[in-house]
Amino acid sequence: MIISKQKPLSEILSALEGSARVFLIGCAKCATVCKAGGEEEIWQMQEALTAAGKEITGSIVIDEACHMLRSGRDLRSKKEMVEEADALLVLACGAGVQSVSSGTPKKTVAGLDTLFLGNIRRFGQFEQKCSLCGECILTETGGICPVTVCPKGLLNGPCGGMDNGHCETDPEAECVWYQIHERLQSRGAVEKLRRTVPPKDFSRMLKPGKLKIEK
Amino acid sequence: MLQQKLDSGGFAITAEVCPPKGSDCGEFLEKSRALQGCVDAINVTDNQGANMRISPLAAASLLTREGIEPIFQITCRDRNRLALQSDLLGAAALGIRNILALTGDHISFGDHQNAKPVFDLDSVQLLQTIAALSEGKDLSGNALQGKPSFYAGAAAAPEAEPFPLTLYKLEKKAAAGARFFQTQAVFDPEKLRFFSETVRPFNVKIIAGIFLLKSAGMARYVNRHIPGLKVPSPLIEELEGAADQLAKGTEIAGRLAAQARLHCDGVHIMAMGREDLIPEILKAVKREL
Structure with missing residues (x-):
């Protein structure tokens, strides 16, 4: 939406x-x-x-x-x-x-x-969960997107501003890396956090986007 | 030199001096010169708190001209990977070796809140970039003319919770080439001891952040507004009960620095504009040396 x-x-x-x-x-x-x-x-x-x-x-x-x-x-x-x-x-x-x-x-x-691009939380309440980055990493991050939910889009873990699992830019909001950590832990897949993620390919989101489905 | 001091097992002392908002570096240089005799290197902050100031590369270069060793703090907030590499090469050409690779405070804290935040790379990837340049290659694998030589460090937050989560990232930073961790200000020596023991296996030198609390009011402000900093209440009470709170704060900073000596490889003093008090803070450390 x-x-x-x-x-x-x-x-x-x-x-x-x-x-x-x-x-x-x-x-x-x-x-x-x-x-x-x-x-x-x-x-x-x-x-x-x-x-x-x-x-x-x-x-x-x-x-x-x-x-x-x-x-x-x-x-x-x-x-x-x-x-x-x-x-x-x-x-x-x-x-x-x-x-x-x-x-x-x-x-x-x-x-x-x-x-x-937003998800509908409930009537009249919308949240951005995907930034259309062209290179989905959700499989690696417990189904939670750090590219979008982290205000800095950090790929290798929380920044120094994380405070008790909360975000430095909004003390009400949980740090997305805290959420990912919790999720992966509950799934026994916390080892995924050890992997260093290379720089993102921003050419996938160069403007203007175009797609033509080939038969 | 900072690296030699740390590599040889010496206790390194660094301090932070904020570059000016403007092109007049007179006061910046004066403060730095005054510290020259008592610190090993001076950190030059990079648009700290997302507040626009003179380029830390320029300010660090002015320090090298004076014979003062700088630590060039470089953040991912304002530069994409081209600009980061280009500034790093520029630093090497200007004789600046020490780099503190940081993510950077978010734009929303600073004085240009409508600016576009960059964050093309994160701090781990920035350290990898520094390692690649040192091998004579850029991030695209192109060969460079000459191999720059850097001594790279990274930030660490010993009191951040949940700590295991931050530990993953610290391990990545070490693997990516961080040779020293400069910690966020720590007010609890026990936390510093725990941190130091935990990250010892990464084989990275630890420079403990020491923050000058100028008053009890400032301590409370820090607790409320600076993410990750925790001033314990006995320290606040100690400041409150003192006739001269600034003198007491200086004494506390000296005490914390001396205690850090037991667990760390150096201290980094953040005097928040009262750089003139750094020699006094360091007296306590030097007594231990």
Whole structure:
């Protein structure tokens, strides 16, 4: 799940300056779960923008805004409303915004900040556990990712800031190496901690990422 | 020289002097010169606490020009593997041999909190890098012109819990080429004895961190805010009851340093801006020598 959060209304309004007519676009997947760009948020945004003197030409919640073909098709189904607008306000992640912007020369305003790939702890509570590093080491680390959970991404054990098994950057949070140690110990696999892990291959996460599945 | 002192079984004394925030190194050099007679080497910190200061490579080089032996502290926080290797080679060319290889405090502690933290390598991998350079190869296996000579050390936290977890990493640091451990400040000689006995098999020299507590208030602050540092309450009470807390703190630091002499190969004094008191702290150690 891509975790996103709505930008403050003041920021959205300032981005919409000079655009009197606005078409609203949401996403039915991640942005809906994050309560940032689903049906409900599109409705609230419509109210807020109307109150601020904007004219809303129409709106749509795309099933998966990151799906470029589907996004293009859905927008064509609302062609007239889109044409009428001075700007498209997209309440979807950065990928969703770019599905939209790639299909139209119109001014596209990003209404969300895209934060991370997140797990859902419970409704409305998200946590980053994977940083999409392209070189998964979870098998070696008891199924807990130090690349992501350690603020320094350390691969060979805790830093000097570990205090009673807690992280120097957040005393409330357990050090990920403490968690890994506990897990491996319970599994009788603590020997894994003796292995020196070589420098990470960051070329696996060079931007922009591309993948084409070969048949 | 630091390495010769340690290798020959001598008791090494190092101290920390923080390079300036700015390009005027006058005060830094003055403090360092004042210590020249009583320490074997001076640690030059690297954007300590993630607060931006002059490059430790430049500051260490200024010390070598003065005939003062520096320990160049280098962290992984602000440099990727190209920059780390390039600075290490630069250090070697400038006559700087002693390296303390550190992970580095997190960006969120410092004065540039919006900066991008690097951490391309960790401290174990940095030690491996130093070993590779010393063999005349860079991290990609390319041959270097000349083989730099380094004396590399690493940090250790004797009071960190759970200790077995930190021990794995210390063993890796030793295997990666650390020749000395400079410890986090320790206030309990018993902890230092235990630490020293535990890591003895790694065959690494131990330089004990000694921290000057300038007042009882500072001791309490350290306990609350500095991860891994634990000032025992009897020490805080001792400071509290003293008419002159700074003098008492100096006496305590001297006592801890003298006790460290029993278990370690050296002491590293962190005087927190009162470097002028280091000779006084060291009197207690020298009496033992």
